[in-house]
Amino acid sequence: MKQEIMTIISQQQLAPRIFQMTLTGDLVKEMDKPGQFIHIKVPRADMLLRRPISINQINKEAKTCTIIYRTEGDGTKVFSELTTGDSLDVMGPLGNGFDVDCLTSGQKAYVIGGGIGIPPMYELSKQLKQNGIEVIHFLGYASKDVAYFQDEFIALGDTRFATDDGSFGVEGNVGNLLLDAIQKEQPDAVYACGANGMLKMVAQVFSDNPNVFLSLEQRMACGMGACYACVCHVPDDETGVKSVKVCDEGPIFRANEVVL
Ligand code: FAD
Ligand code: FES
Numbered sequence: 001m002k003q004e005i006m007t008i009i010s011q012q013q014l015a016p017r018i019f020q021m022t023l024t025g026d027l028v029k030e031m032d033k034p035g036q037f038i039h040i041k042v043p044r045a046d047m048l049l050r051r052p053i054s055i056n057q058i059n060k061e062a063k064t065c066t067i068i069y070r071t072e073g074d075g076t077k078v079f080s081e082l083t084t085g086d087s088l089d090v091m092g093p094l095g096n097g098f099d100v101d102c103l104t105s106g107q108k109a110y111v112i113g114g115g116i117g118i119p120p121m122y123e124l125s126k127q128l129k130q131n132g133i134e135v136i137h138f139l140g141y142a143s144k145d146v147a148y149f150q151d152e153f154i155a156l157g158d159t160r161f162a163t164d165d166g167s168f169g170v171e172g173n174v175g176n177l178l179l180d181a182i183q184k185e186q187p188d189a190v191y192a193c194g195a196n197g198m199l200k201m202v203a204q205v206f207s208d209n210p211n212v213f214l215s216l217e218q219r220m221a222c223g224m225g226a227c228y229a230c231v232c233h234v235p236d237d238e239t240g241v242k243s244v245k246v247c248d249e250g251p252i253f254r255a256n257e258v259v260l
Pocket of ligand 1: 251
């Protein structure tokens with residue numbers, strides 16, 4: 001993990017409240033694993049905590065990385081007002097990242113993303129595909145208006161969509177798509193990032209699969225394992241005191257390692 005002042009080389013709006021930002025800097029040399037995140041200082045003196053945002057794409061040759069974020073509060077609103085040439089104080093890459101080495105060429109992976117959990121799944125899918133893995137994407141959005149990155153995923157492989165209101169793809173959540181898919185085939189590994197309810201459903205549907213990897217989200221402060229702001233409980237702990245830190249032991253856990 002390193003810290004650097006990175007330069008914004010582009011920023012564009014993909015959908016209402018959803019922005020894609022590309023940054024350049026030496027930190028990109030450290031980025032390898034999909035599912036890791038960067039911890040970004042908001043360039044405003046009164047905002048002390050950094051904001052964790054997943055890495056959406058890594059381009060080592062161009063020395064760039066891309067993030068996709070949704071404006072939620074003041075921090076992400078400030079990010080959305082920045083433009084080409086502006087700089088950001090970035091720490092990273094942080095977290096463990098998805099395990100792509102548990103699969104070998106020819107095997108099949110389900111890549112599942114919901115809402116603003118979709119961005120890190122793109123770099124993951126790219127790397128899986130490079131390793132000869134067949135990827136099937138299951139992407140869920142609230143509605144067609146807030147859907148983004150559909151063509152990029154389609155270019156990597158079979159991609160199925162669901163929206164809460166049925167305005168695009170199947171109506172309902174990605175669970176409907178998954179239940180349909182597993183009638184025909186079982187994946188060798190499952191990767192998911194999204195709301196807690198979606199992660200619980202994925203863990204349940206694939207409870208017999210040992211390779212189910214979930215990306216968790218917790219509020220963070222230091223982002224590097226020092227403050228215990230981001231703990232999550234572990235299963236079968238009668239004392240209720242055992243926990244894991246999402247920032248440095250995660251954010252990716254096997255489904256049976258954490259209480260969702
Ligand atoms: P505020 O609500 O004003 O933030 C107040 C404080 O709460 C800040 O310290 C903020 O960091 C924290 N906070 C608020 N919401 C969250 C949240 N959901 N998760 C963690 N901390 C939160 N969002 C994206 O849009 N794209 C991503 O790729 C992405 N990746 C993430 C990866 C990880 C590992 C984690 C933990 C979170 C990720 N998030 C992502 C969520 C993102 O960090 C929050 O939306 C953001 O911090 C909100 O900041 P704010 O100042 O706009 O909102
Ligand atoms: Fe400090 Fe995780 S945010 S330990």
